[in-house]
Amino acid sequence: MHLSFQIKFRDLPRFLDHWSSKYKFKNEEKYTDNIGNPLTEKSLRQLFEWKNGIEKIAEAKAQSIAANYTTSFKDDPATRYLDHKQSGSAIWNIFYLHCLSPREWPIFDQHVFRAMRYMKTGKIEEIPGTNKKKYEVYQQEYIPFFKSFGGGEQRKVDMALFAFGKFLKTAAKYA
Template identity: 30%
Template sequence: MRNLLILHKTQETDLQRFIDFWSRLYRYPLERLYNNTITKSQFDPDDIQSLFKWKNGMDLSSRKQQSLDTKIKSQLKVINQMKLQAVLDVECFLAEFSGLTAVWKIFLLHIIKPLRYPIYDQHINRAYNFVHDLEYRHISASGMTCRTKEDFYFNTYLPFIRNQGSINLKKLDEAFFALGRFLATSNNALLLEK
């Protein structure tokens, strides 16, 4: 049997109500790996492994593991130095980690400064577009270039976040992730009323 959810698109502008509703629907495997690690002031290799396993939702493939080992874990000293900086030089960060895919690069930025930089993935992008009446149906992990993902994150999503004032970035991520994942599922009937 299919689930039915009716979304009423309104002019509601209360972001906190949106976050409260959709974050309750958030489910993600291995959440404890994130929660037990993200607040550490310095990371060790196991912390990095746990966080990227959480981001991946499962153990990493051998190709992803090799990338993690050579492009991120090998830079642990740099990562921990950046964590200690009061203000992160984003241009320096981007130059240092230019060899990463957009999603991993943005996630690394998030784990270095989790209270400043939100998480990004296709579900976040899809939910943002849906909420802002932009095309959301064709957002997918493989359907966008790294450049497009980074442009969206730095030029659209981050300014949106900065304009919200003080919000819990993890709860916002959970809300956008839950909505974005829902919008991508074919198991649900989705009726939009305007």
């Protein structure tokens, strides 16, 4: 016996309303209180704590953040932070770009990748393993996909994609 299921969306506003309402993440105030404001050492640390999903970053990670991510970046940050030959993981480097300019650089992670791929192909896929491939997917596929939502409610889009992608991770067991 073969059983399957399909997920359909009536329209984009309903998709965003439904899935953004399912969004849950620890310490959300660390994000909302700090993003879009001038970065300080404290706010940058809190943003990375939020991204990491923990209350407080371990000292070794805090030192790495301080060494790799400054409160302002004078040159073109994309040249440095979207280069797989530079230090740092793709996800954290992209998140740092988001911290510097949230309207220009959407958050990217395994969940929003999964949501994007499902919405584009109907298949549940996992994020590529290498930094090089993550950067390619982010720039060539994810940014245009994210922009297709219109840019008005970026945070709502991010929350909806995150929640939907997280759901798909569970759903993949049954697909």
